[in-house]
Amino acid sequence: xxxxxxxxxxxxxxxxxxxxxxxxxxxxxxxxxxxxxxxxxxxxxxxxxxxxxxxxxxxxxxxxxxxxxxxxxxxxxxxxxxxxxxxxxxxxxxxx
Numbered sequence: 001x002x003x004x005x006x007x008x009x010x011x012x013x014x015x016x017x018x019x020x021x022x023x024x025x026x027x028x029x030x031x032x033x034x035x036x037x038x039x040x041x042x043x044x045x046x047x048x049x050x051x052x053x054x055x056x057x058x059x060x061x062x063x064x065x066x067x068x069x070x071x072x073x074x075x076x077x078x079x080x081x082x083x084x085x086x087x088x089x090x091x092x093x094x095x096x
């Protein structure tokens with residue numbers, strides 16, 4: 001087995017963990033700019049995605065990222081600091 005050029009055990013990066021522990025928005029924002037977050041992708045029900053985003057194999061299975069839309073139309077992407085946190089949210093979600 002070859003080693004990855006980007007090894008990652010799925011744990012929360014130490015800098016991000018320290019920033020999250022402080023609860024200080026400025027520290028968290030600075031850490032997020034320097035560390036990775038995991039964006040979940042989940043199985044999308046057949047027919048729930050526009051045709052151009054659906055599985056081209058015709059199985060009806062597709063994966064989709066999770067987004068939220070605020071009442072004023074602003075969009076946000078869900079992201080997690082660790083694989084454990086992502087799987088606590090949805091055990092079937094996969095990291096991106």
